[in-house]
Amino acid sequence: MAPSSFPRRRTSDPLHQAIRDQISTSSTKTKSSTLSISPTFILLLFLTIWCTSTLLSSSFHICISSPKLDLYCISGGLSHPPLPPNTSNPITLNHIDDNISKFIVMNNSTEETERGNAYKIVRERLNIIRSWASDGPTAGKSCDGRRIFVYDLPPKFNRDLLSQCNNLLPWTNLCNYFVNEGKGERISNLGPSFYRTHQYSLELIFHSRILKHPCRVLEPNNAKLFYVPFYGGLDILRWHFSNVSVETKDMLGLELVQWLEAQNSWTKNGGRDHMFVLGKISWDFRRREGDSWGSNFLMMDEMKAPYKFLIERQPWEVRDVGIPHPTHFHPKGDSDVVEWQNKIGWSGRKNLVTFAGAARPEQVESIRSLLIENCVANSDDCRFLNCSSGACSTPDKLIMSFTDSEFCLQPPGDSPTRKSVFDSLISGCIPVLFDPFTAYYQYPWHLPEDHRKYSVFIDKEEVRHGKVDVVERLKSVGYEERKEMRRFIVYELMPGLVYGDSSSEFVRFRDAFGVVMDNMMDLVTKGVR
Ligand SMILES: *[C@@H]1O[C@H](CO)[C@@H](O)[C@H](O)[C@H]1NC(C)=O
Ligand SMILES: *[C@@H]1O[C@H](CO)[C@@H](O)[C@H](O)[C@H]1NC(C)=O
Ligand SMILES: *[C@@H]1O[C@H](CO)[C@@H](O)[C@H](O)[C@H]1NC(C)=O
Ligand SMILES: *[C@@H]1O[C@H](CO)[C@@H](O)[C@H](O)[C@H]1NC(C)=O
Ligand SMILES: *[C@@H]1O[C@H](CO)[C@@H](O)[C@H](O)[C@H]1NC(C)=O
Ligand SMILES: *[C@@H]1O[C@H](CO)[C@@H](O)[C@H](O)[C@H]1NC(C)=O
Numbered sequence: 001m002a003p004s005s006f007p008r009r010r011t012s013d014p015l016h017q018a019i020r021d022q023i024s025t026s027s028t029k030t031k032s033s034t035l036s037i038s039p040t041f042i043l044l045l046f047l048t049i050w051c052t053s054t055l056l057s058s059s060f061h062i063c064i065s066s067p068k069l070d071l072y073c074i075s076g077g078l079s080h081p082p083l084p085p086n087t088s089n090p091i092t093l094n095h096i097d098d099n100i101s102k103f104i105v106m107n108n109s110t111e112e113t114e115r116g117n118a119y120k121i122v123r124e125r126l127n128i129i130r131s132w133a134s135d136g137p138t139a140g141k142s143c144d145g146r147r148i149f150v151y152d153l154p155p156k157f158n159r160d161l162l163s164q165c166n167n168l169l170p171w172t173n174l175c176n177y178f179v180n181e182g183k184g185e186r187i188s189n190l191g192p193s194f195y196r197t198h199q200y201s202l203e204l205i206f207h208s209r210i211l212k213h214p215c216r217v218l219e220p221n222n223a224k225l226f227y228v229p230f231y232g233g234l235d236i237l238r239w240h241f242s243n244v245s246v247e248t249k250d251m252l253g254l255e256l257v258q259w260l261e262a263q264n265s266w267t268k269n270g271g272r273d274h275m276f277v278l279g280k281i282s283w284d285f286r287r288r289e290g291d292s293w294g295s296n297f298l299m300m301d302e303m304k305a306p307y308k309f310l311i312e313r314q315p316w317e318v319r320d321v322g323i324p325h326p327t328h329f330h331p332k333g334d335s336d337v338v339e340w341q342n343k344i345g346w347s348g349r350k351n352l353v354t355f356a357g358a359a360r361p362e363q364v365e366s367i368r369s370l371l372i373e374n375c376v377a378n379s380d381d382c383r384f385l386n387c388s389s390g391a392c393s394t395p396d397k398l399i400m401s402f403t404d405s406e407f408c409l410q411p412p413g414d415s416p417t418r419k420s421v422f423d424s425l426i427s428g429c430i431p432v433l434f435d436p437f438t439a440y441y442q443y444p445w446h447l448p449e450d451h452r453k454y455s456v457f458i459d460k461e462e463v464r465h466g467k468v469d470v471v472e473r474l475k476s477v478g479y480e481e482r483k484e485m486r487r488f489i490v491y492e493l494m495p496g497l498v499y500g501d502s503s504s505e506f507v508r509f510r511d512a513f514g515v516v517m518d519n520m521m522d523l524v525t526k527g528v529r
Contacts, residue, residue: 134522149223202279
């Protein structure tokens with residue numbers, strides 16, 4: 001395996017690197033921070049993964065997202081620099097995040113000030129996406145003028161990929177994760193609607209669900225909104241760890257675009273009324289010039305117009321919308337949600353803090369080791385689940401320890417977002433975030449702008465510079481404040497963060513799928529933007 005055929009390491013902090021790249025696109029300075037990866041290391045890592053994991057579930061995240069491997073291209077903003085914000089149409093920013101910007105601009109250097117401005121632009125873009133949200137649930141509204149068409153694609157774009165479940169990844173078999181319409185196998189001891197759901201299953205879950213949408217029509221001429229069920233995440237997953245050319249990686253996406261170009265429903269509005277759900281992070285589809293990681297699917301001109309829903313968005317693209325990572329909970333209706341709320345809402349929590357994760361010794365900038373040290377040193381208040389030694393491989397145990405904790409530490413991994421943020425919210429455990437890109441700058445339709453309602457923010461720079469004792473800081477959060485955050489998470493936020501069963505029907509609640517579809521249907525009826 002030639003090292004050059006594998007992704008190169010750029011930085012352990014891709015978003016910040018992306019911001020730096022973005023603000024220095026005009027500068028001629030070239031950075032040479034890339035290192036090649038030793039094939040021996042990769043082999044060892046595969047073996048380690050092979051031996052230590054009861055693979056997938058949550059430990060999967062850590063395994064596949066290993067810092068040496070999951071270094072995707074980070075430069076979506078580079079070859080297609082985003083437009084400057086429309087200054088003639090100023091967006092009101094709220095001031096909750098001023099502290100985050102202030103911290104970035106500590107030294108008042110030009111670069112820091114520019115980085116602070118880059119953050120501000122990200123927040124402006126998010127507010128644009130927020131402004132597209134529908135006024136409220138559209139359930140019960142007539143489907144007139146809001147009909148949805150779901151393409152019946154040639155099977156190579158979706159079903160054939162599922163049938164390769166045994167070959168998508170070199171060291172494991174994903175077939176059991178694709179059963180039950182992508183929810184995976186049942187987990188009986190948490191409740192009736194829990195499954196061993198894989199973190200990259202969103203494409204299947206969403207597809208099964210939209211096929212049963214009450215406003216779906218079988219005739220494209222009657223539709224306003226078009227859903228393209230391309231399993232692009234599974235497509236790129238199968239190439240991540242194999243030595244193939246970039247042309248091979250790009251092929252299926254290119255074929256899909258060619259297929260769409262032959263459809264009147266696509267050409268009529270140039271794709272602007274089309275939506276995609278891609279179950280991986282945006283950078284996996286935005287390969288950088290000269291890199292080999294990922295595909296160029298979202299870099300194609302044809303892919304600019306449609307709306308793309310991803311578990312991690314490209315911060316400058318308004319048509320990249322972040323939606324929750326799938327969790328293990330797939331309620332069938334209101335009563336499943338209420339039952340779970342009753343279980344976790346006011347349960348006594350034995351631990352103040354839990355950190356489930358693995359260290360990232362190879363990443364000098366990672367704060368994980370510092371958090372682990374801090375946690376272990378405060379073992380009366382903090383529980384460390386060592387994912388490197390298999391402690392996180394059973395989702396039921398992991399979820400139970402989250403339901404038993406007041407706070408769950410969620411430092412960035414190899415990319416800023418973490419599925420674990422959603423596991424902790426589903427469990428009523430208040431997430432402690434260290435980087436605004438982990439959640440605040442990702443999910444404009446599912447998480448409120450005021451992040452103080454559901455999380456505690458501690459800047460990772462403060463941790464890195466030893467300016468804060470995380471456990472002590474969390475101890476100082478008052479009882480009433482914790483209670484209010486938990487109430488908000490469990491009773492207001494949680495129902496909208498889960499993906500219901502494909503047969504689910506909600507009256508009182510609206511799940512994550514319902515939020516996306518209501519907003520999209522509203523958006524297209526108001527006129528395509
Ligand atoms: C990867 O593919 C290239 C081009 O086919 C080939 O030259 C190289 O030897 C391959 N590397 C490995 C490790 O198979
Ligand atoms: C910018 O805002 C102005 C005024 O609202 C509007 O006329 C114009 O079309 C906007 N431009 C873009 C690129 O959105
Ligand atoms: C910003 O931080 C200061 C000091 O930590 C705090 O007193 C203030 O309330 C914070 N402002 C906001 C808007 O959160
Ligand atoms: C501020 O930036 C300058 C120039 O980059 C550097 O020499 C100095 O150490 C920095 N100061 C702090 C407090 O980080
Ligand atoms: C940062 O520098 C600018 C000018 O270079 C100055 O006007 C401003 O007051 C400085 N801000 C801080 C917080 O030092
Ligand atoms: C976590 O597990 C790994 C692998 O077993 C081990 O090397 C490491 O020391 C453990 N960390 C802690 C803090 O116990």
